[in-house]
Amino acid sequence: MTYRVAVIGGGAIAEDHLIALAGMEQAAAVAVADLVEERASALAARYGGGSSGISAYTDYKEMIEREKPDIAIVTLPHFLHREAALFCIETGVHVLLEKPMALDVDQCDEIIAAAQQRGVSLMVGHTQHYIAENRTAKRIIDEGSLGTLVMINDVRNLYYFREQRPAWFLQKALAGGGIMMNLGSHSVDKITWLAGSAVRSVKAVTSHYGGKGDIEGSGMAFLHLANGIPATVSQSGYKGFSRNETEIVFTEGMLRLETGKALWISRGGEYERVEIDPQEAPFVLQLLDLIARIEAGANGGLSAVDGSADASLSSADALPGPPLEHSRHAVAVVLAMYASHLSGQEEAVEHGFA
Template structure:
């Protein structure tokens, strides 16, 4: 299968290195308006470098394109690719508003091409294990969850991140990882309340999700942290607690409530999943879905719903009020 990349920044490099190590996949073109970036990626991978999608389309033949551009350009190039029959692997967020997201999904459907969105947290082994623990009832009924995702401000290297109209800020670009994970693991969201403070190099957000099943999750995201990038999750249920912390060598810990046969203490059972790049797993999964027509772990509707919750959080920040969501099946349509 022949693939191409448009956008040769950080995520473009991540996708490219996954492709070049993948059997039966050939990276044939990389494109960026900053030709130096395209040339650098070309040197790393052996793919031809281009300055425009149109030139790459005219001079190469490919089946799939990775859209690893700044978020505000996702719609434009997803539509361009779909209209010429190319499958699309688009980085998250799918778009920066629901109208654009819906147009992207519909365009891909109408042109008979697949659309995949890079919600990569679903491919991190420790997050997969957390969802499995919930699905298997190990935690009982989920009650309260906490998550944080913090790091330096990416605008220091890519100034467009400072522009809310181009990046969506820390909620749309960073917190959306945890928004998607909790919807996947816990269920549909009923209402959202958000706080967000943006000053110079600081973009801090705290968002509370109330789920249809009564669970509550408090999500924290922060750009401007002076330490290393880090994530942490704690999910408490009626039967136990599960924790994950990227700063600990054993990234996942499950604390089970004692049964009658236990010695009345909580037992922490560390689990250290072997490392395999979640991006490699994600992109290989997307390529396999194209090959065999199977449904992806992350559907376009999943990406739309994550964006819908994100937009509700931003609306709550704007109004200072909780924002309700309707339980829906696809693209905001009410279920009967």
């Protein structure tokens, strides 16, 4: 079967999903919606060269009702994630929802509960789990040849206030936060996945010198993971040298992960480049996980809501893709960073995962 996919939102990341779909046999894009008509029609024209084509809409609800897709990929601004995900779920459409899952934990719970009640599969687009360098690092960590995992330091610098950035990213009410919510949530996701542990508590300081909008332009956070491992997340959105590096320290060596670029290993001497395991493109792998989740009849690992594992699965390990409680946790950790900045205290993170 070829799953019929509709894309909601025709901005920057929608194009990555459409590129992935264009090369897949298991799924095909049938429609795209954007408030800005030219964006939807340009994407439909660019990626709709196949026999059936892609239809363009300005009203995503009309698109979902008319096209009745199997899957909707929601690539809207953060404040619209809840509304769009709930609409698709209630219409019986499986959902791949871009990160961060929603603006707060209550919204995440509402979306998770709706998917459970309606019996559709839901997955959040945690791209970090699908990037080749990250997956090779995860394999090396899990093999254990570097000894005991000791700590993780994650550093990202990216000019956040550039002219081309859509305005909604700079408004806290619409984006849920600034660089920490948008990019720091990737770091939290990466760290908790690599370390195999939720975050227990957070101490963080943010700054607000961007001069545009009302979001933070930098943040530094100390994360205490539930398995005892400490991690730091440092994000700067001010001008400077772009960098995205995660150093993972073990008792017998270190990994230096440049996500999307390279992976380096040291067993006591200089860093040496690691050959990256061959794989499909990240956005293809991500969608294949959602399809596997659909075919397993799984919602997405809903233990966070009702205290029990997804009834359709024999074990949580069998769930394709990141569990929803992991997605909810990433939001909870970023919000704990903001709370810690305001309180000046270390803040507990209540919504963990097993």
